[in-house]
Amino acid sequence: MGTSLALALREHDIDVQLSDVRAENVDTAVSLGAGRPGPEGAPGLVVVAVPPSAVSETVVAALREWPEAIVTDLSSVKSEPGRAVAESDGAARYAGSHPMAGSERSGPLAASGQLFEGRAWAVTPGSSSGRRAVEVVHELARLAGAAAIEMDAAEHDQAVALVSHLPHLLSVLAASQLHDAPSAYLELAGPGLRDVTRVAGSDTWLWQQILSGNAEPVRSRLESVRDELDALIAALGSNPAAVGNALTRGKSGTELIPGKHGGTATASVFVQVPDRPGSLSTLMTHAKDSGINVEDFRIEHGLDRPIGIAEMMVPEERADALVDVLANLGWSVYR
Amino acid sequence: MGTSLALALREHDIDVQLSDVRAENVDTAVSLGAGRPGPEGAPGLVVVAVPPSAVSETVVAALREWPEAIVTDLSSVKSEPGRAVAESDGAARYAGSHPMAGSERSGPLAASGQLFEGRAWAVTPGSSSGRRAVEVVHELARLAGAAAIEMDAAEHDQAVALVSHLPHLLSVLAASQLHDAPSAYLELAGPGLRDVTRVAGSDTWLWQQILSGNAEPVRSRLESVRDELDALIAALGSNPAAVGNALTRGKSGTELIPGKHGGTATASVFVQVPDRPGSLSTLMTHAKDSGINVEDFRIEHGLDRPIGIAEMMVPEERADALVDVLANLGWSVYR
Numbered sequence: 001m002g003t004s005l006a007l008a009l010r011e012h013d014i015d016v017q018l019s020d021v022r023a024e025n026v027d028t029a030v031s032l033g034a035g036r037p038g039p040e041g042a043p044g045l046v047v048v049a050v051p052p053s054a055v056s057e058t059v060v061a062a063l064r065e066w067p068e069a070i071v072t073d074l075s076s077v078k079s080e081p082g083r084a085v086a087e088s089d090g091a092a093r094y095a096g097s098h099p100m101a102g103s104e105r106s107g108p109l110a111a112s113g114q115l116f117e118g119r120a121w122a123v124t125p126g127s128s129s130g131r132r133a134v135e136v137v138h139e140l141a142r143l144a145g146a147a148a149i150e151m152d153a154a155e156h157d158q159a160v161a162l163v164s165h166l167p168h169l170l171s172v173l174a175a176s177q178l179h180d181a182p183s184a185y186l187e188l189a190g191p192g193l194r195d196v197t198r199v200a201g202s203d204t205w206l207w208q209q210i211l212s213g214n215a216e217p218v219r220s221r222l223e224s225v226r227d228e229l230d231a232l233i234a235a236l237g238s239n240p241a242a243v244g245n246a247l248t249r250g251k252s253g254t255e256l257i258p259g260k261h262g263g264t265a266t267a268s269v270f271v272q273v274p275d276r277p278g279s280l281s282t283l284m285t286h287a288k289d290s291g292i293n294v295e296d297f298r299i300e301h302g303l304d305r306p307i308g309i310a311e312m313m314v315p316e317e318r319a320d321a322l323v324d325v326l327a328n329l330g331w332s333v334y335r
Numbered sequence: 336m337g338t339s340l341a342l343a344l345r346e347h348d349i350d351v352q353l354s355d356v357r358a359e360n361v362d363t364a365v366s367l368g369a370g371r372p373g374p375e376g377a378p379g380l381v382v383v384a385v386p387p388s389a390v391s392e393t394v395v396a397a398l399r400e401w402p403e404a405i406v407t408d409l410s411s412v413k414s415e416p417g418r419a420v421a422e423s424d425g426a427a428r429y430a431g432s433h434p435m436a437g438s439e440r441s442g443p444l445a446a447s448g449q450l451f452e453g454r455a456w457a458v459t460p461g462s463s464s465g466r467r468a469v470e471v472v473h474e475l476a477r478l479a480g481a482a483a484i485e486m487d488a489a490e491h492d493q494a495v496a497l498v499s500h501l502p503h504l505l506s507v508l509a510a511s512q513l514h515d516a517p518s519a520y521l522e523l524a525g526p527g528l529r530d531v532t533r534v535a536g537s538d539t540w541l542w543q544q545i546l547s548g549n550a551e552p553v554r555s556r557l558e559s560v561r562d563e564l565d566a567l568i569a570a571l572g573s574n575p576a577a578v579g580n581a582l583t584r585g586k587s588g589t590e591l592i593p594g595k596h597g598g599t600a601t602a603s604v605f606v607q608v609p610d611r612p613g614s615l616s617t618l619m620t621h622a623k624d625s626g627i628n629v630e631d632f633r634i635e636h637g638l639d640r641p642i643g644i645a646e647m648m649v650p651e652e653r654a655d656a657l658v659d660v661l662a663n664l665g666w667s668v669y670r
Contacts, residue, residue, distance in 0.1 A: 004669075100523055100525050111669075112605075112667075112668075112669025112670075114605075114607055114667040114668075114669055115669060117607055117644070117667070118607075118644060119525075120522055120523050120525075122523060149519060149522050149523065151519055155517075155519070155520075156523075158520065159516070159517075159519070159520035159523050160523060162512060162513065162516055162520055163513075163516075163520060163521060163523050163524040163525070163528045164523070164524075164525065164527060164528065166509060166512060167509045167527055167528050167530075167531035167532065168527060168531075169567065170505045170506075170508060170509045170531060171505075171527075171530075171531050171585065172581060172582055172584075172585030172586075173505060173560050173563055173564060173567075173585065174501060174502045174505045174560075174585075174588075175584075175585040175586070175588030175589045176563060176581065176584045176585045176588050177497060177501060177556060177559060177560065177588070178497065178498075178588040178589075178591045178592065179584065179587070179588055179591070181494070181497050181498075181591075182490075182494075183591075183593075184484060184486055184490070184494070185490075185493065185494035185497055185498060186498060186591060186592060186593055187455055187484050187593060188435055188455050188457060188484065188491075188494050188495060188498050188499070189498040189499075189592055189593065190435050190454075190455075190498070190499065192499060192502055192503060192506075192533075192534040193498045193499065193502050193592065194592060195502075195506075195530045195531070195533045195534060196502035196503075196505060196506050196530070196531055196533075196534065197502065197585075197588070197589045197592065198527075198530045198531075198589070199527040199530060199531065200582075200585040200586055200588065200589050201586055201589040201590075202586070204579060204582040204583050204586050205579075207582050208575055208578055208579040208582055211571060211578055211582075212572065212575050212578070215571045215572030216572065218571060219568055219571045219572065221512060222564060222567060222568050222571070223568060224512060225508050225509075225512065225564070226561065226564055226565070226568065228508055228511060229508060229557060229560070229561055229564065230561070232504065232508075232557060233554055233557050233558060233561065236546065236550045236553060236554045236557070237547070237550030237551065237554065240543055240547050243543055243546055243547070244539060244540075244543040246504075246507060246511065247507055247535075247539035247542050247543055247546075248539050249507075249510075249511045249514065250506065250507030250508065250509075250510040250511045250532075250535040251507075251510070251535055251536055251537070251539050252514070253509075253510030253511050253512070253513040253514055253532065253535065254510045254513075254532045254533070254535050254536040255536075256513045256514070256516075256518075256521055257513070257521060257524055257528065257529060257532065258521055258522060258524065270447070270449075272449055272452060272453075278623040280619045280622075280623070280629055280632065281616070281619035281620045281622065281623035283619075284615045284616035284618075284619040284620075285616045285619075285620065287615075287616065288613040288615070288616035294615055294634075295634075296633075296634055297615065297632055297633065297634050298631075298632065298633050299629075299630075299631055299632050308453075309452070309453060332449040332452070333449075334446075334447025334449055334450065335447075
């Protein structure tokens, strides 16, 4: 993530100096055009991009080493570094950051200057943070192409416990249950299981550190889930109305997640796609010629058949038109 | 689902007669080309496609009304109708079915003869089912384009509790937690939350019936999840190794889900896509020209920016080649 940010800043011709405990990582990042080896002179901004467990000490050391520099970090938990910094000299020059971006791969070879484009970027000033530090971190997010959202560190950690760490752990719990199943059971798996368990496939070392760093907010969320789970277990088979209420509460919860385009209703159109190079391209060309904007798109492959089933999400009022256009062009299409 | 199956059978010129408690549903289905109003004469096969709570009585009535007919049903829970039929006359002429297909919409207007293409279709004979009934239901699945998987009703219900009902409820529990959150928290939501909570947006009336019909297997799975959840709550913040083990167990669980192409490893390539008609088409054309088969595809829209971030899943060994091809064509692309 550090190399990705360096690449993004280099696109604005900002002088970026790179340092890493592993010298070969610096060599790789330099060869990618992410900047030059450092440090040399006095930096204006130090961005700490290290594993979660090393963030606090590295930020504190940076504030001490460069007494004029603004310092931020990119870690996914913010209260702990915030507390460590508040007790150290130069706390006014620190404001935390958390870009909501990343891929399953890590290290400089996985870097991209576009990683942050269009993503949210939490900016988390502490009570000691000076105005200048907060402004510089907002500017950093802007230069990287991200949308800054300012909140304090405790709020941030509550927020990521809710929107990231909790769903991650529920995904893990769903996937964990698959171990004792006969393989025929898994052949009945559909897109629902794949959706729910996808994030459980992420890097476990990194997630272990993230969860250690945010243990209390996550525990509190998990306890709240356990209460609802207990109620669900008690209601199953005996109180269908209570089960229905739980389902309704979940469904209305999904409607609170911000929509892609300010919440306009979308509808799904399903199309059969032969599983060979070019089929998707032809389908997309046909959709393009219809003038209907495909807002979201997924493809699922069929069992035992060389076809995929594409799901195209389009504005509700255009879905029937897209079905007509594609059907007339010979596609097997349905809503 | 009944109309969809009728449409699929009409493509094989099979004489399909339609009956529904609501006469206008028959009219609609007939107008879609799904067959003719019935019943007239003695059917060879009766397919019961009614809401879960009405399945058993409708199957038993059909076996009594047509003493020569094979009878099946399409409901998503199989033990209950199996038990009801075993005690009634004509049990040898019944075998259960569960096509793993469906969309969020229901009723004949949502029907499609392609709904079952490439999907799994569970065939669930009971101990009283005769060989002929089982064969006919296999043939039905084949004619609909689905892949039949035979298992007994109890196994089926355990399987769907694991691969469908449990992930559904965990999705509901994740979404349910979103209610008390400030809206700024939800602005930090990324694709992980959307994936995990997607199925929680499904029809709650239908799901309430499904869960009522499969309460015991689902409760047993939920209790197993509660045990793991309790262990996780106890370990958070105090036993990082135990948290790591839970994460690893989840990650290895995801690897048990059958792959799209016999489990070949895929890698994700991310591409920025301007949010206007035609961008996806151009991207797909460029991917096609590379000769690399895009096995899976998703697009996520950026915050505050008119771009989407496309995720293209390709065979692991071709991912770097796709990055090179697309970068040379001017796309912002990264792994």
